[in-house]
Amino acid sequence: MEAEGLDWLLVPLHQLVSWGAAAAMVFGGVVPYVPQYRDIRRTQNADGFSTYVCLVLLVANILRILFWFGRRFESPLLWQSAIMILTMLLMLKLCTEVRVANELNARRRSFAAADSKDEEVKVAPRRSFLVLRSLSMFFCVWGDGGGKGKREGDRKRGENFR
Numbered sequence: 003m004e005a006e007g008l009d010w011l012l013v014p015l016h017q018l019v020s021w022g023a024a025a026a027m028v029f030g031g032v033v034p035y036v037p038q039y040r041d042i043r044r045t046q047n048a049d050g051f052s053t054y055v056c057l058v059l060l061v062a063n064i065l066r067i068l069f070w071f072g073r074r075f076e077s078p079l080l081w082q083s084a085i086m087i088l089t090m091l092l093m094l095k096l097c098t099e100v101r102v103a104n105e106l107n108a109r110r111r112s113f114a115a116a117d118s119k120d121e122e123v124k125v126a127p128r129r130s131f132l133v134l135r136s137l138s139m140f141f142c143v144w145g146d147g148g149g150k151g152k153r154e155g156d157r158k159r160g161e162n163f164r
Contacts, residue, residue, distance in 0.1 A: 024078040031082055032089045039096060046104070048097040056090045056097075063087050 042048050063083040070080050 027078045028081045028085060031086050035089055035093060039093060042096055042100060046100050048100040048104075051093070051097055053094060053097060056094050059086060060090045063090075 038051065042051060063086045066083045067080065067087075069075075070083075
């Protein structure tokens with residue numbers, strides 16, 4: 003009989019806890035990126051932030067949304083994915099802007115230093131060159147199936163058919 007008398011309190015309390023848990027699920031993944039966004043904006047330095055993490059999270063959340071079309075799950079998780087995608091896009095936009103601005107400033111300084119000829123400027127190796135070089139090495143070494151071993155294998159196959 004007391005349980006019936008407390009329904010007026012328990013039902014709204016249960017609804018409030020349910021909404022609070024849903025809000026925590028939706029916005030809980032974004033909270034750690036707020037101070038990081040503010041720090042990158044304040045210092046104009048994105049060196050400690052990995053864009054590969056953003057890529058992984060973007061792919062994971064896009065896949066989760068696509069999975070939702072096949073098998074429906076709770077809507078707070080769907081909203082969480084949408085908000086995380088927006089957050090990752092904002093973080094990538096900020097990091098791209100900061101890195102481009104820093105790179106332009108570094109180039110301006112290197113041109114100014116080259117004009118004065120008082121300072122020696124060392125340019126860091128480009129990542130794209132290193133990636134291209136390692137890919138070309140990979141395909142040169144492994145692309146022909148190991149060189150002589152492939153030719154010997156062809157001869158053996160030819161002997162089997164005679």
